[in-house]
Amino acid sequence: MNSRRNFLKMLLGLSAFYLPWTIWPEKVTGAIHSLIKRPPVALITPLPELPKGVVSEESLNRTAMEDIVALTAPEMQGRQAGSVGENKASSYLAKQMSTLGLKPMGDQGGSFTHVFTIPPVSQKVVNGRLTFTADYLESLRTPSVNLLGGLIGKEQDQVILISAHYDHLGIYQNVVYPGANDNASGVSCVLEVMRRLLREGKASQKTLVFAFWSAEEMGFVGSKAFIKSPTFPLEHIQAMINLDTVGNGMIGDFALWAESEDNLAYQTIKKAAAQVGASAQHTPTGGHNSDQVSFAQAGIPAVTLMARDWLNKNHTPEDTAGWIKPEQLQLASDILYQAVKILAFDQK
Ligand SMILES: [Zn+2]
Structure with a gap:
């Protein structure tokens, strides 16, 4: 029987x-x-939920330099996608978004995380700069996360996407690559703009979605994964503004990467730069790129703002918090803030 x-x-x-x-x-x-x-979101440790409507004063009063110091701390281990360091950095960012009261815009609507997988990579130094080479085998993929949070506007389905990648290169030959300028600087400006808008407390006309991409250093893997499996309709995105490596060089001297100048994101950031007394000029990518390219390829108006001198010390262990110029960082966040005002608050 x-x-x-x-x-x-x-x-x-x-x-x-x-x-x-x-x-x-x-x-x-x-x-x-x-x-x-795409592994289920439940794999990621859930965050402590704050009661609705309660915004942490501590989070509201943080500064961009404090974010950079936190993201380049030894325990972040250079924030390589798929590593323990990435996990710590993503927890830091999700905590900021959660304690600022942002609406989770990741997987399944209730989470800040958008989970995807990355291929195995090898590290190599080319011309004094560390780079990843991806091995595009379908096997042995590792989980990694983007983070997305929103401030819902009066016109909910009209989205302005503001982003920066938070991953970097990790550890190579026992040396940590802290990636302060690339791209803790861009991340800190995005956080700074969130805090500034929340301190002002005015509702925007359009919805603002803030995104922190991972695995940019492996070939824009995180932003490409978002385009492939978005957490809200891509058609809602009217403009995508991305910040990458904005904290060094001559004060007020910025560059822009965009597929064309005939694009709302590009035109707005250029105008915003002029309004805060900075210069942002269209520049050839010279074989480099950032996450705006994933969106541009999907037909979404997109632009990346960076310091014109961004390549200096880029992908070297010397890209530390001390390399960041506070005035340049402040200007980058002012440009982004001004662009958000024009795009989402209908400011002229
Ligand atoms: Zn980089």
């Missing part, structure tokens, strides 16, 4: 593996496959 039952159980078990994949509609198997490729 028992052995017959076990035999039946075994048959049922086997059929669960073999039959459904062939007879289930493609839609169902597709959904299962995508779940397998």
